[in-house]
Amino acid sequence: MAKNIVLTTLLLLFSASVFSQENEKKFWVSGAARGMFYLDELNSEDDSLTAPKAEYGHTLLDLSANIRPNSNTFIRTTLRVRNEYGGFWGSGITFDVRELYLKGLIANSVRYQIGDMQYKLTPFTFYNNDEDMYENSLDIFKLYSDILHYDLFYDNNNTWRQQGAATDFALTFKEGIEELQFNLFTSRLHPSDFNTVSDRVFFGGNLTLIQSKLFSAGFNFINLTDLKGTSNDTTYYKNPVMTGAYSISKEVNDFKLKLSGESGISQCTTENDELAPLTEDFFHYAKFQADYEPLNLTFGIDYRNVGPDYRSVGAQTRRLRHTTQSSMYTRYTSNQIVRPIGIWDFYNDASIYNTKIQTGLEDYYPQYNNVDPYGLATPNRKGFNFSLSRNDDGDRYQITLDYGMLSDIVGQGVEELRKYNSLSAQMDLNLQNFTKAFDRKIHFQLGYINNHTSRTIETFDQANVDLKSQRVNTGITIQLTGNLDFMAGYENYSSFGSDFIAKRNEFDEVIEYVEYEADLKEQMLGLGLRYLFNDKNDLQILWQKYNWSNTVLLVPDYNFNRVAVAYKMKF
Amino acid sequence: MKRILSILFFAMVILSCERDVITEGPSLFDQFGPFELLEELEISNRDVDFAQGENTFFTAQFSKSVDWKLTISGHTSGAQKVIIGTSIELNAQNAVWDGSTTVFPMFKEEYCTVDLSVSTSTDNGDTIISIVDSLVSYDNLTIASIKSNDGLLISDFENGFNPNWDYFYQSGVNFNVISNNAPQGNSFYNMAGACSWDWLIGMAIIPATAYGSPTFDLNENADKVYFNVLLNLPEGITNAKLLIRFFEDDDNDGIFEDATEDTYSLWLDDLDYGWQKVSVKYSDMTAIVDGNPADANGNKIHNPDLLNYMDVLLLADPATGFSQVQMDYMIFTEDEPLNP
Numbered sequence A: 001m002a003k004n005i006v007l008t009t010l011l012l013l014f015s016a017s018v019f020s021q022e023n024e025k026k027f028w029v030s031g032a033a034r035g036m037f038y039l040d041e042l043n044s045e046d047d048s049l050t051a052p053k054a055e056y057g058h059t060l061l062d063l064s065a066n067i068r069p070n071s072n073t074f075i076r077t078t079l080r081v082r083n084e085y086g087g088f089w090g091s092g093i094t095f096d097v098r099e100l101y102l103k104g105l106i107a108n109s110v111r112y113q114i115g116d117m118q119y120k121l122t123p124f125t126f127y128n129n130d131e132d133m134y135e136n137s138l139d140i141f142k143l144y145s146d147i148l149h150y151d152l153f154y155d156n157n158n159t160w161r162q163q164g165a166a167t168d169f170a171l172t173f174k175e176g177i178e179e180l181q182f183n184l185f186t187s188r189l190h191p192s193d194f195n196t197v198s199d200r201v202f203f204g205g206n207l208t209l210i211q212s213k214l215f216s217a218g219f220n221f222i223n224l225t226d227l228k229g230t231s232n233d234t235t236y237y238k239n240p241v242m243t244g245a246y247s248i249s250k251e252v253n254d255f256k257l258k259l260s261g262e263s264g265i266s267q268c269t270t271e272n273d274e275l276a277p278l279t280e281d282f283f284h285y286a287k288f289q290a291d292y293e294p295l296n297l298t299f300g301i302d303y304r305n306v307g308p309d310y311r312s313v314g315a316q317t318r319r320l321r322h323t324t325q326s327s328m329y330t331r332y333t334s335n336q337i338v339r340p341i342g343i344w345d346f347y348n349d350a351s352i353y354n355t356k357i358q359t360g361l362e363d364y365y366p367q368y369n370n371v372d373p374y375g376l377a378t379p380n381r382k383g384f385n386f387s388l389s390r391n392d393d394g395d396r397y398q399i400t401l402d403y404g405m406l407s408d409i410v411g412q413g414v415e416e417l418r419k420y421n422s423l424s425a426q427m428d429l430n431l432q433n434f435t436k437a438f439d440r441k442i443h444f445q446l447g448y449i450n451n452h453t454s455r456t457i458e459t460f461d462q463a464n465v466d467l468k469s470q471r472v473n474t475g476i477t478i479q480l481t482g483n484l485d486f487m488a489g490y491e492n493y494s495s496f497g498s499d500f501i502a503k504r505n506e507f508d509e510v511i512e513y514v515e516y517e518a519d520l521k522e523q524m525l526g527l528g529l530r531y532l533f534n535d536k537n538d539l540q541i542l543w544q545k546y547n548w549s550n551t552v553l554l555v556p557d558y559n560f561n562r563v564a565v566a567y568k569m570k571f
Numbered sequence B: 001m002k003r004i005l006s007i008l009f010f011a012m013v014i015l016s017c018e019r020d021v022i023t024e025g026p027s028l029f030d031q032f033g034p035f036e037l038l039e040e041l042e043i044s045n046r047d048v049d050f051a052q053g054e055n056t057f058f059t060a061q062f063s064k065s066v067d068w069k070l071t072i073s074g075h076t077s078g079a080q081k082v083i084i085g086t087s088i089e090l091n092a093q094n095a096v097w098d099g100s101t102t103v104f105p106m107f108k109e110e111y112c113t114v115d116l117s118v119s120t121s122t123d124n125g126d127t128i129i130s131i132v133d134s135l136v137s138y139d140n141l142t143i144a145s146i147k148s149n150d151g152l153l154i155s156d157f158e159n160g161f162n163p164n165w166d167y168f169y170q171s172g173v174n175f176n177v178i179s180n181n182a183p184q185g186n187s188f189y190n191m192a193g194a195c196s197w198d199w200l201i202g203m204a205i206i207p208a209t210a211y212g213s214p215t216f217d218l219n220e221n222a223d224k225v226y227f228n229v230l231l232n233l234p235e236g237i238t239n240a241k242l243l244i245r246f247f248e249d250d251d252n253d254g255i256f257e258d259a260t261e262d263t264y265s266l267w268l269d270d271l272d273y274g275w276q277k278v279s280v281k282y283s284d285m286t287a288i289v290d291g292n293p294a295d296a297n298g299n300k301i302h303n304p305d306l307l308n309y310m311d312v313l314l315l316a317d318p319a320t321g322f323s324q325v326q327m328d329y330m331i332f333t334e335d336e337p338l339n340p
Helices: A002-020 A139-151 A343-348 B002-016 B028-032
Strands: A027-044 A053-070 A073-084 A093-106 A110-119 A160-172 A179-190 A200-210 A215-226 A236-252 A255-271 A279-292 A297-306 A381-391 A397-407 A419-430 A442-455 A465-479 A484-504 A510-534 A537-550 A558-570 B037-043 B047-049 B056-074 B080-090 B111-123 B128-145 B152-155 B166-169 B174-178 B188-193 B200-207 B225-233 B241-248 B263-268 B274-281 B287-289 B292-294 B307-315 B323-334
Touching: A027 A139, A110 A179, A139 A343, A139 A465, A139 A484, A139 A510, A139 A537, A139 A558, A160 A200, A343 A510, A442 A484, A465 A510, A510 B028, B028 B056, B028 B111, B037 B111, B037 B128, B056 B128, B188 B200, B188 B307, B225 B241, B263 B274, B263 B287, B274 B323, B307 B323
Parallel strands: B047 B128
Antiparallel strands: A027 A053, A027 A558, A053 A073, A073 A093, A093 A110, A110 A160, A160 A179, A179 A200, A200 A215, A215 A236, A236 A255, A255 A279, A279 A297, A297 A381, A381 A397, A397 A419, A419 A442, A442 A465, A465 A484, A484 A510, A510 A537, A537 A558, B037 B056, B056 B080, B056 B111, B111 B128, B152 B323, B166 B200, B174 B188, B188 B323, B200 B307, B225 B274, B225 B323, B241 B263, B241 B307, B287 B292
């Protein structure tokens, strides 16, 4: 019955779309579709129990109905129809409403949106930081992160998907200042169960004063709090954050100079809970950027000082949950031990990602990001970051260099501070633009990341820290014919050394340090073909090989082989 | 120039903010550093006269903060006092003994051994070595006189039954004073027996008049008065229920009247095996009717200074047979529970 209703709805949507085209587009349909097929094979020593091969996939259609009942109102709803590979006559088919929102303009001056929305403020207040290992993704492996980002609503400029309401408006002035902008939002993170769980809401906004193109300043406020009286629970979590931001620009000859920054304070506590401490701290962040236009060269230096007790749930929620188990091939070997997860799972397993704001500093993966696991808002960090980038005018290359020199602000367990040094280099080459010898597009990528955490105490070497991680990746995409590309990529990741990881209680207080040690090696090799029907529509056939090894864990190495066929389109 | 000064001022404001703390979380040295006993156990007073208000404290020093345990054991009584802590040293603040007891019986005038043990972990390079309750030092002392406890002593049974109490026993039961292995002194009150037709096995009624006054000489503030008693549930007894009731003469006419005056009760049906101290703040006691909390019949105010009499009832389900509870050192204290 449900299927009939959905099919009827789909037909109505299409027919309405056709009809509406004659009527100044009051209604139209858009969406995305994809078909994925995987053949995976897991190999490891001493494993006679795990079925080594798995064949699975799905087809999926996101059908969005876009309705513009009048010139000031827009309504969008997206229906997702998903059919698991092997499903037939309706088995394995799911129907979900993926999104629903309404937005519009009141009196030509106040914009509003109700329902689902993408929202962010600043990296210290409300910001969806990229997940570990996302930077510098190769063309061939980007398919998977693109799919994850699309499904989890991450693909919108570091915004978090929220459900609530938002509004923005601005006041303009004749002299003195150009504009005063107001942005406000509210969302509900979880509802009351009318027993022990209270309604938890997240709200805030900012006020930005734009004096001119040269100067602007803003005030940001967010708060995540439980609503009193919505359950029998008499304790109320709250985490208000207030920040001030500024931006000063100046042009001097061929240089464009810009100084921007943000400073703020946070509080976090649970009211009426005698055990809950009041956690308060502050942060400062400032960035100076110089663009030298003749060479398209950009130099940046930033300084940050984020206190150990700075808490901002909207900016410190991690995309990647900390887990020891993946949903695919959870166990392996004849003893059926838990298979340790690796970057293979980061690229493939949507179940290990957060889709909601989480309270508390979640555990992280020190082997993948020990430097700033919570983004710029990572507590207990101070120091400088330098960046240098150049975009070639002729689109021949793009080079980016980043170097970070951070340290703890307060020592963890000892007075001596850890140092965090990071180096990142990324180069993109479009070889066809270097010489006319190439009449086909050749995109070459090379990336290198090196992170090092260290602490040396001569009188107490048991507390020394030396954790290094290194990532080298390189890829190439060669245009074989007009629309057919050959893609190849190789990624090598290693992490070795030791550190002490803070374990925190429910109030985020450090209660103990756990020794962490790694000797991790991961390699991923991929080859594939991509046929581009157009910019929004392609078909890819990929082969991948992945190896994992970590001698510290005393578990057998494993590797994956995969053949994947992926068809995706947007319309 | 003005602009530069503004920027410098702004930078100074930012950089002038400092945090007070220099470390976060527990000390790594305490968690993983090497353990060493830097100073042996020392005792400040080796011949301590607790009755005169003396006490003794212990000192020792470690290389790092550890979980430590001092165990003082009486050679004659078998009593034990356990003092625990987590610190880098033992001193007059964290390791002081006032003559009190942790494991009954209470101390006598006797020779005592003092053992100092620690629990800690050490990172030995490849492995973390953990030790639990490892003896690191020991010494001894003598108790010249035992600790005295302030309060209104109802009975310590050292002189047998109080002749001014009233008693009721079912036939065949055994309620007597035993002078052997008492938690305090030499004697305690033994309540034992079986009754196949009634829950009540036996009871003792303790009138204030036995102490020379129509009401017990207690503070009028119920938040300041504590009732304390040492009880023993012998191994294997699973059916014992002890009810201790407190009858107040609200109108202070010398007679308790059940219909119009308050009765508060202490219901004990989940005692642990072995001797234990039970201490209850007078104001925490409730009126009970048929085993359930209820309103008291009188002024509904806890009035310890109007306490007219008490009774102690040993109860058990008649179908469950033999039951037993032993009792010693019944005392009211003021401001704090008994520290035996």
